[in-house]
Amino acid sequence: MDFHKKLREKGLKATPQRLLILNIIKEGGHIDIEDIYNKLKKIIPSISIATIYKNLKLLVDKGIIKDVNISSFKQMYEVNTKEHIHLICKKCRKIYDLDFGEIDIKNFIEKKIDDKIDKIEINVFFLCEKCK
Amino acid sequence: MDFHKKLREKGLKATPQRLLILNIIKEGGHIDIEDIYNKLKKIIPSISIATIYKNLKLLVDKGIIKDVNISSFKQMYEVNTKEHIHLICKKCRKIYDLDFGEIDIKNFIEKKIDDKIDKIEINVFFLCEKCK
DNA sequence: TTTTTAATTGATAATTATTATTATCTAATA
């Protein structure tokens, strides 16, 4: 996951802010703007929330990160990797990733509707082991 | 779809307000509180928004309707039928239903995680025929 | 390496939704 290279490929400068934002998102798995801001402030105390907003928008536009939307959660972001399902514990609100495995659900749906899909969100609500 | 019976089975009075709310949701497919309120006002001008809120909560609790959550949309409701996918046109924002068909994705995921699922949301964003 | 320059960051408050409720008590009714 060479973020520097990825940024340059998309014509974006690989600024320390951007690289840190990407690494924070990667580490967080699914993380909202406020949390990104707070983590980044510890590393770059001078960081501006505007910088976060500007970059998140840019990174989503360029397809380097994805926005994660789950009802009753704030807008979150994740590093754009393979498609996966979000398993959300309704009690502790922890979010787990579940890979499709061998199944290409995007392709499956595209065939079914005979059309191209932009984005697919699969959110599954359950009660995780710890919360039982 | 005998709503009167369904309500009675859950121990709820089958009031005209409730029956109308259910029919409005059924007709609307996916409809938010404001729209339910506006449609209902035309039939029962005296209807109170509080009545809508109270009933929607009750109906969700009893499993007679489902809440529909799609990012950038207001909270919506639908009559609880079979599980299906929401196809959302990113331009006109119309929401289409797509049945799973023979595939029981809930069961598939439950097997995969060896656990029970409460709810599953599948939202697919695309550009519908009319908007192309 | 140095220079150039176009892109990016920082500061910041101020603002805009808008969404979603809900309390409470009387009256009506399934």
Next chain:
DNA sequence: TATTAGATAATAATAATTATCAATTAAAAA
């Protein structure tokens, strides 16, 4: 007769931005 509806304002987040412009800097060119 226990539920449910009506009235209603008042409220509570809370989430999400965004404008603007000077200062800085990453990357390319020399």
